[in-house]
Amino acid sequence: MKLSYKNTIIAFAVMLFLPLLIHDNSFLMHILIMSCLFSVLLVGWDLIMGYAGIFSFGQIAIFTIGAYSSAMLSKIVGLPPLISILVGSLIACGVGIIVALPSLRLAGIYVAMVTFLLHEALISMIRIGRVIGTGGATSITGIPPLSFLGYSFPSIERLPWYYVSLTLAFLSYFVFIRIINSSYGISFVALRDAEDLAKSVGVDDYRSKIIVFAMAALFAGLAGGFYAHYMRLVSVRILGLDNFILLLVMLIVGGLGKFPGVIVATFIFTILNEYMRPLEVFRPILLGVMVIVAIIYMPNGIGGIINFITTKFRRFKRIS
Amino acid sequence: MFNQLISIFANGITISSTYAIVAIGLSLVYGVSKTFNYAYGSFATVGAYITWLLFSMFDWMNYPVAIMVMIPFMFLFGIAIEWLIPRPLRKNENWEITTVVATLGLGVLLANLVLFLFGPYTKALPELGGGTVSIGHVQLDWNRIVILILAILIVVGLKLFLKKTYIGMSMRAVAQDIEGARVVGMKINHIFALTFGISTVLAGLCGMLLGTIYFLTPSGGWEIFIKAFVIVALGGAGSIDGALYAAFILGITESFVQFTLGPIWVMPFWFIFLMAVLIFKPRGLLGIR
Amino acid sequence: MLKVDNLDTFYGELQVIRNISLTVETGDLVVMLGPNGHGKSTLLKAICGLIKPKAGKVEFGGEDVHSFSIEKIVEKGLVYIPEDRRLFPQMTIKENLLLGAYNPIARKEREKNLEFVYQLFPKLKKMYARTVATLSGGEARMVAVGRGLMASAKFLAIDEPSLGLAPNLRTELFDKIHQINKAGITVLLVEQCVTEVLDYADRVYVIEDGRIVYNGNKEEVLNDKDVKKALLGIE
Known part of the structure; x- marks a missing residue:
């Protein structure tokens, strides 16, 4: 594609x-x-x-x-x-x-x-x-x-x-x-x-x-x-590994090889990360959980969802 | 000077023996299930902190009891983790990559969980044996001698288990030809879980033994993991004997690097060594595949 | 004992098995012949539950094979012996054989089965401590068949056992398989155009391009000149 x-x-x-x-x-x-x-x-x-x-x-x-x-x-x-x-x-x-x-x-x-x-x-x-x-x-x-x-x-x-x-x-x-x-x-x-x-x-x-x-x-x-x-x-x-895991979450949640997804995830998680700062030690724990959950339950990430929606939309346009 | 060299060498050997345990565990899982576990070092951290917890909770605690508690705990912990992470991922197409990423997440999670539960301050485990022995002019800690003996027992016990027991044979069989194992009707998933459990126990024991020499820190496991990996890379992924030799080569060299250049050079040393191995011997010393 | 109903199997987009039906009666030695790459191995794997078919059904002893895990299928006595043997190379012959008896039923009958295998292949008994990686093709083939028997097999599905064997070894192996069959184990054998095997077969199927193009008992094949000529290349 x-x-x-x-x-x-x-x-x-x-x-x-x-x-x-x-x-x-x-x-x-x-x-x-x-x-x-x-x-x-x-x-x-x-x-x-x-x-x-x-x-x-x-x-x-x-x-x-x-x-x-x-x-x-x-x-x-x-x-x-x-x-x-x-x-x-x-x-x-x-x-x-x-x-x-x-x-x-x-x-x-x-x-x-x-x-x-x-x-x-x-x-x-x-x-x-x-x-x-x-x-x-x-x-x-x-x-x-x-x-x-x-x-x-x-x-x-x-x-x-x-x-x-x-x-x-x-x-x-x-x-x-x-x-x-x-x-x-x-x-x-x-x-x-x-x-x-x-x-x-x-x-x-x-x-x-x-x-x-x-x-x-x-x-x-x-x-x-x-x-x-x-x-x-x-x-x-x-x-630091907490930073490493944050960027990894962005990559994985964005969707590996699903191009625009990673950019969307970057913006979401940069903002989210700021709001997670008061959680202190729970922040990396939460990020670790996110990596695991994302990779098991949404292997295509946000990019997969974007691709899914755009292809649906295109099909919809073609039909109508 | 000569005596100093001998004692560096002797320290290198005891450290190497703990590295051997952890590297064999990593290699075993990779050999059997081709799964690479990035949380492996954090498992060692968990084992060390469990030991510390046992000693701080019960005054009468001693190492035989601590080991008896830790082995089943780590085993069940490993089986649970295997069931939660690598198993569902194995159905994916890119399971090798996704497992690595997920276990990396798990490693960070565990290290920070330990940080949350036990705090950032370093902790120490009691020694396995107090005092020193003099051999000639060289003084050796009893603690390190006991570590070496325990490590030898663990490695020999594991090798006998793999060689002599039916379940150990099945594990080797899966490592050698997984398709053949499937055809024979082996319950592959059980064997994967069992292997993972055993490797988790090995990580825990290594964490405990190292904890009697170095202080415990929540993030100390990463260093153990990296060293275990370099050992496995040098020894050849999946080869237990290779891991054993490589552990001693690297462990002893490390203690000389530490002595001559200082501890800060240890990590760069492992990196440069790994690069060198991969350039000149891309498949490790006794590499299988 | 085994009943295959309208089986369709695909390899990606490519249909490999086209609507195949066949039956194997208990105690028979059935041979499936056909040129290379025409779906015989795929059919055998689908029968043994290693490949999921797109459509159709495989029944073993009245039960749907594909409703079970491979472990369970092996436990029920339907054992597949792959063409590339799939032995455990760094282990001894005896270890390989013992690992064949992995399922709980076979584990109880381990000694008896081992005795049977050793009796069938005395050579294996003699060199039981040899590492499998050092064996010749013929010897390894014996280990593969022996390992299959160790699973307390009631039904052996053997994929091209004669592949790469010299003619005399080939006849010897067919003779052993015949002995196995006489001991009461049903055998389904896949072979390319190897005529020696016909001497032992109770029934012959010929597969071409994923379809059964011929089906008959031994006498019928040997008496049917066209079949002999066209499919087996013999006059």
Whole structure:
């Protein structure tokens, strides 16, 4: 099934004018900015896990590498933030490729584990890296704000940040839709649905998997960079398992390989998560329950429901 | 210096023996049902905290009783989890992926449940045996000697169970050819549940033994799980002997890394080691499949 | 003993079995012949409950096979021996045989059945401690049949036992299967165009393209020149 740009453009238009209603609500704006940034990470995760069938748990680690790289490059080396974000995302992409090259030839559980271990080892590496300015177990603070053509974007000003993150989000959606609709995407769907057949007609999954993994890593790195300059603080808490499970809930409830679903889930759960904060330790417990229940009882997630409704609707239109 | 090396080596061996138990449990479940359980480390945490609870509730508590209580508890716990999560998922097309995601959720859930019930402060289990023994100039803790003995008993007992008993044979049969087992009329689901139960017991025992050396923390299980996985990857998924050798190779190396570079390098060491194994020996040392 | 009624089976979109009906009487040795890839194995699996048919019914001893789990079907004595044997490669011959007696009824009769298997295949008794992975094709085939017998089988459904065997071993194996049949076990045998097997058969079905195209007893086949020529390639 080819994805159309139509719905994405409609959504973009709605999002473009949304601040007219809520620009005074700083909290809500913040949540929307975070949703946009997370959605970049998650759309990439969905692409590699749901479409390319790469069983990766490393997407958050790569996001973190992007965030830390850009934070350190701008704060310590003194690169302008926009440059540091770009370089940081290239570093994140490079790490992604280094991990992908040996592991993507292996069975799924190995990929899952290598990437999970990358995530865990990164926590130690950041602590070890204290001497080179990673902030160790605490955090990097005072990251310079984003500036562009002489205009600087302090985090307090939600509106410009909203448009920056929205632009990034839609840029990434269009790239991912293009990938899914390209020959890569089609060969992935073929591999996913009929692996033997696809292999017999010569679909080279290894090469395309590496390319797509790298693309997802690049965007995760970019999102990480913008996150660092928006928050102006990065800490190893991004790598906490409660955060991991939150993003996993978004991915699973959104529906693996059911494209628009993951974006809807990102927005729902970013908001829900804020309201779950008073629950403290119950929040990760609840998120754990959600992952299990979602995967057992709604394996196609929100994306499955969206697809179901749109096909019904199309059929209905055709009949009438 | 030499004595120091010997004692690092000896510590490495005791740690390795606990890693062997947990890795064998992980490998056993993977070998039999191809299920990969990401909550496995949290099972070890649960086992350790159950032991702590027993000791804090009853003054007269001792390890033989604690073990006798924990084994049936962990076994039933494992069977219940198997029934709740991997079994309904196995009907799905992508059950391998979905099981991993669901058990990861379970792992986070359990770790936070432990955090909620027992609080964030570290806890310690009493030692299995007090004092030290001197062999030459090297001093060894009784605690570690008892751990090693228990670990050997557990591994030998498990191997005998798999080799000699009919039910153990059935488990091996399912691991070797599940289609053949089905044709013979084996109750595959029972064997999956049993294997899961046994592996949960092994995780619990490992958590208990490690708890006599290190402090207990609610999230400590993840490290155990990751190490168990790397051991299984090195030893070859599904191979028990492979896991045994790999546990000792990695455990002893780890204790040298810990001594020379510091404990913070332990996790990066396991990561780099796993990458190296996967590059040079993609199917593990004694890999089956 | 076994009654197949209007069975239809699909493999994805492809219909493999087209409206097949057949019966096997208690104590018979029935042979199902036909070229490769024409649905014989699928039919056998559907009979033994391993594949769910789209339509139709399989009755074993008056009961609907597909209403039971595979464990239960085996326990009732309907035992399938797959073409690719599906033995447990890292275990000994004896362990493989013992695991055949998994169901509760067979477990009680384990010693008796083992005695019967060893008597039938003395070679297996001699090398009981050998690991199955090290066996030759013929030996492994014996273990597979033996493992099936260990389940206290009343009805053995054997899928192409002669596959890959030299002609002399093939005759030997058919002879053993005949002995099994004489001991009172009903046998349904699937084979490609192997003529030796006809000497032992009580009834022959020929399957082509998922349909039964011929059905008769041994004499009828041997006397029917057209059938012999067209289906078995012998004059």
